[in-house]
Amino acid sequence: MPHLRAGGLVPPRREKRPLPRIPIPAARAVVDCALYVDGQRQPGRISYTAAFDQVRSSGEGFVWLGLHSPDAEQMQGVAEVFGLHELVVEDAVHAHQRPKLEIYDDTQFLVLRTVKYVEHESMEQASEVVETGEIMIFCGPDFVITVRHGDHTHLSGLRRRLEARPERLAQGPTAVLHAISDLVVDSYLAVTDRMESDIMAIESAVFGAQKRWLNIDPVYLLKREVLELRRAVTPLTGPLARLTANNPLVPKEIRRHFRDVADHLTTVIDRVVEYDEVLTSILGAAAAKVGLQQNTDMRKISSWVAIGAVPTMVAGIYGMNFDYMPELHQHWGYPVVIVCMVIACSGLWAVFRHHHWL
Structure with missing residues (x-):
């Protein structure tokens, strides 16, 4: 209520209320949405709601919806249309998930960790070698939804390559699930090839010509990056094993392709384990050399x-x-x-x- 002050009545102080948050529509998080029938992309732009209604009414084709870093409200709107389970919706919003495969009725939820090699002139000047992101895939009988977290998880090139091969897309959403998994695992192989040159450079610096001073920080940096790559790669073994087994949601022909992806992943894991062991040896030798200095x-x-x-x-x-x-x-x-x-x-x-x- 008003109170007295010298000079007259002073009105009561009003508390500032926070402005209401304006919800951002789910369409803002959509990177691309398309309807595919017999492997052919249908012309024109269409919303995911209209595309999914058309698939369900006609019983033909499937919807491929691509999202980038949606918030909780945007993802909830997508979940209501496609009937996604609330637990996987929460996982799709919050990143930093381990690679995993979860099955809810006839919907498969696959989490993949993506990696990117960070260019640098030398290990002494590098602050990061591997950058990670995430791709989450919802694969149903008539839809596939990709949720990307990170700046290097682009799938537009993959979509164009698949659209150029309609016979692959005609196999359904699981063909897209395999193509994305294959792309991610192939990126693991490319990153391990690039990291091998860094390990050889550090090995030459430690065991090569004698130097007055040996900088041991790059060894610790690369050891940390290899461990981060190992955390992104190793847990994917279990999900791929389930996809290559007698999974009734994955056609037999697609399961054969997943076995090839699993073989590539085994190669990557062997490389990462080898790099870890080599860096452990280099780290011990470098520490001994620093102690001798x-x-x-x-x-x-x-x-x-x-x-x-x-x-x-x-x-x-x-x-x-x-x-x-x-x-x-x-x-x-x-x-x-x-x-x-x-x-x-x-x-x-x-x-x-x-x-x-x-």
């Missing part, structure tokens, strides 16, 4: 400290201001002491040099 530096420091201790000791003794000290009042006393200190220091230097401490 530090021991060499400590020996040099200790040698110079021992050499410097001789004149320091003599100067300390003659700096005690006693009257009766050897040769203190002789004219040749000072040069003799200097010569003796030089001879002692030179002798210590020769001894340390002989034992390769200096």
Whole structure:
């Protein structure tokens, strides 16, 4: 209520209410949507709602809907149209999922981790070697929905290549599921090929020509990137095994293609395990080499400290201001002491040099 102040009544302070959030329509997250009948893309632009209604009413073809980083409300709108389970809808909104395959009635939900090799001039200047993203695929009897998270998970080129081969698309949504899986696993092979050159460069730096200093940070960086690649690749073994088994939702011909994808994945996993073991060996050798460098530096420091201790000791003794000290009042006393200190220091230097401490 109003209250008194000097000068009159002051109206009550009104609390600021947050502005209501304006929902963003699901169409904003749509990258592409098309209706395919007998492997042929139907002309014209069509919404996923109209396309799915047409498929269900005619009983022919399937819908391929591509989404990029949808929010919860956008994904909920898509789920209501295609009848997706609420649990997989939540997974599709929140990224950072492990590769997995979940089956809800006649809908398969496959999560794939994508990887991209980050270009760099040298490992010393690199801050990242592998960049990861995610592709989530909903595959039903008459639809396939792809949800992409990340900037390098483009599928437009794959869609064009499949549209150029209508006999593949005529096999249904599982053909798209296989094509995306094959594309992702092939990208794993390309990344491992590029990482092999980085490992060889680091191996040459560690075991090659002797250097005054060895930078061990690139070894730790590449070790971390290999572990990240391993986390993206290894869990995919189980989902591909289920897709190649007697899965009633996957036609027999498509299962044969999935076996080829599984073979490529096995090759990738073998490479990643090998890279991990090699980097572990390189890391141990690099750590030993750095330790040897530090021991060499400590020996040099200790040698110079021992050499410097001789004149320091003599100067300390003659700096005690006693009257009766050897040769203190002789004219040749000072040069003799200097010569003796030089001879002692030179002798210590020769001894340390002989034992390769200096």
